[in-house]
Amino acid sequence: MVTQKVQASNRFLKTSNDRPSETGAVKNKNQAMKNVLKIEEVAMVALSVYALSLMHVSWWVYLLVLIAPDISFLGYAGGNSIGAFCYNLFHHKAIA
Numbered sequence: 425m426v427t428q429k430v431q432a433s434n435r436f437l438k439t440s441n442d443r444p445s446e447t448g449a450v451k452n453k454n455q456a457m458k459n460v461l462k463i464e465e466v467a468m469v470a471l472s473v474y475a476l477s478l479m480h481v482s483w484w485v486y487l488l489v490l491i492a493p494d495i496s497f498l499g500y501a502g503g504n505s506i507g508a509f510c511y512n513l514f515h516h517k518a519i520a
Contacts, residue, residue, distance in 0.1 A: 476486060492514060499510025 472489065473486070476489070496510045496514035497507070500507030
């Protein structure tokens with residue numbers, strides 16, 4: 425009886441073999457996009473470090489800029505909606 429229930433519930437579960445496999449072109453495109461995003465992130469960090477060095481700012485400003493998005497979690501002390509707003513605000517590329 426228990427075996428029949430397990431077999432009946434297993435037919436609704438998908439395994440990795442049930443999913444269609446990606447073609448080589450799709451995998452290459454996904455990997456290329458991941459590489460482009462990594463290059464963009466490195467370029468933004470390098471540009472921001474260069475800009476801060478041109479402005480002759482103190483070393484603690486680098487640290488503040490690095491951890492500023494994580495400080496946004498303090499917004500959750502005011503509740504979920506305020507915390508979510510603060511998180512999204514600090515992690516937005518145009519603002520950060």
